[in-house]
Amino acid sequence: MQRRVTFDSRLLPYLLLAPQVAVTLVFFIWPAAQAVWQSVHLQDAFGIRSEFVWFENFTYVLSDPNYLDTLQTTVIFSVAVTVLAMGVALLLAVLADSKIKGASAYKTLLIWPYALAPAVAAVLWMFIFNPDIGSFGRALRAMGYDWDYRLNGGQALLMVILAASWKQVSYNFIFFLAGLQAIPRSVMEAASIDGAGPVRRFWTITFPLLSPTTFFLLVVDMVYAFFETFGTIHALTQGGPGKATETLIFRVYQDGVVNNDLGGSSAQSVILMVIVIALTAVQFRFVERKVHYS
Numbered sequence: 533m534q535r536r537v538t539f540d541s542r543l544l545p546y547l548l549l550a551p552q553v554a555v556t557l558v559f560f561i562w563p564a565a566q567a568v569w570q571s572v573h574l575q576d577a578f579g580i581r582s583e584f585v586w587f588e589n590f591t592y593v594l595s596d597p598n599y600l601d602t603l604q605t606t607v608i609f610s611v612a613v614t615v616l617a618m619g620v621a622l623l624l625a626v627l628a629d630s631k632i633k634g635a636s637a638y639k640t641l642l643i644w645p646y647a648l649a650p651a652v653a654a655v656l657w658m659f660i661f662n663p664d665i666g667s668f669g670r671a672l673r674a675m676g677y678d679w680d681y682r683l684n685g686g687q688a689l690l691m692v693i694l695a696a697s698w699k700q701v702s703y704n705f706i707f708f709l710a711g712l713q714a715i716p717r718s719v720m721e722a723a724s725i726d727g728a729g730p731v732r733r734f735w736t737i738t739f740p741l742l743s744p745t746t747f748f749l750l751v752v753d754m755v756y757a758f759f760e761t762f763g764t765i766h767a768l769t770q771g772g773p774g775k776a777t778e779t780l781i782f783r784v785y786q787d788g789v790v791n792n793d794l795g796g797s798s799a800q801s802v803i804l805m806v807i808v809i810a811l812t813a814v815q816f817r818f819v820e821r822k823v824h825y826s
Contacts, residue, residue: 564805570798589799598775599783599800606779609693610757616697617753618746621704626734628705629712639709646702650763657695658768681769685776688769692777695768696761704749711745712738751815758808780804 571589575582593599628639645653663669663680672679681687715738723733739746762781765771771778771786778786781804788797 567798567801567805570794571802573795575794585795589795590803593796593799593803602775602778602780602783605689605775605777606758609689609696609761609777609779610754612693613696613700613757613761614750614753616693617700618704618749620697621701621749622708622742622746624701625705625708625712626738628709642705643702645699646706648699650696650699650761651767653699654692654695654764654767657691657698661691683773685773688773688777692761692765692768696757696764699764700753700756704753707745707749708742711742715741747815747819750819751812754811754815755808758804780807 572584572586573582574585574588624642628642648656658666660666661669661679661681663673663682669679678684679687681691719737719741720733723737728736758779759781761779762785765777765779765782766785769777771782780800784797784800784804787793787800
């Protein structure tokens with residue numbers, strides 16, 4: 533018989549939880565509380581004086597047409613990054629899960645890009661698509677296409693979408709591949725014997741069984757697109773040209789750090805936090821209904 537291990541100390545669980553609780557308080561709860569506090573104050577650039585102004589910062593931000601344009605750009609950018617990163621990752625995971633030669637090498641190569649920092653990934657894309665020094669950018673101009681993402685807002689937005697998606701594909705690929713490998717082979721073999729083709733097997737068996745993984749990645753990718761793409765945008769376009777690639781998180785940095793508008797920047801941070809929380813809640817409330825947990 534196996535003896536059940538028990539701990540008599542009631543203090544031990546709290547000691548084990550203390551490091552994680554401390555990290556959460558210091559790096560998440562405290563900065564969020566500071567943002568809420570500063571969002572209802574008007575401060576000078578040096579933080580010497582502050583005045584309580586209630587919701588004037590929020591009123592100013594939400595009535596600014598440029599902020600509404602930035603919100604629209606963020607929605608387009610986030611949806612495009614999420615769909616593209618998840619779609620490409622799922623396709624690559626399905627291909628890597630099939631029985632092909634060198635599958636292990638392919639899997640390793642597909643995981644490597646996730647180790648790159650967002651700024652490094654942006655620099656790599658810049659060296660490829662730069663119209664002056666980039667191989668692909670120069671090739672496009674040689675073929676007569678007017679390619680210059682530094683001057684064309686649509687091209688710049690496409691560039692940051694591709695760069696941010698490429699960075700996230702590796703992360704999604706890992707989870708999709710793990711989900712595919714967890715599906716029993718007997719289920720697929722039974723469907724094949726019943727006459728179901730590869731496409732039908734994927735949409736009726738494989739994809740529904742991947743719904744928990746897909747839902748998890750949907751939430752993670754939306755948060756990634758809203759928050760973690762700052763380094764990519766800053767290194768590649770710095771929000772330009774003409775604010776065409778300025779997202780909400782980049783505008784928070786621009787107004788707070790560059791323009792020293794601490795109150796307005798904090799108000800934008802609170803608004804962004806509320807948007808992400810609301811999107812996550814909607815996903816758990818409605819999208820999770822279609823998730824099938826086996």
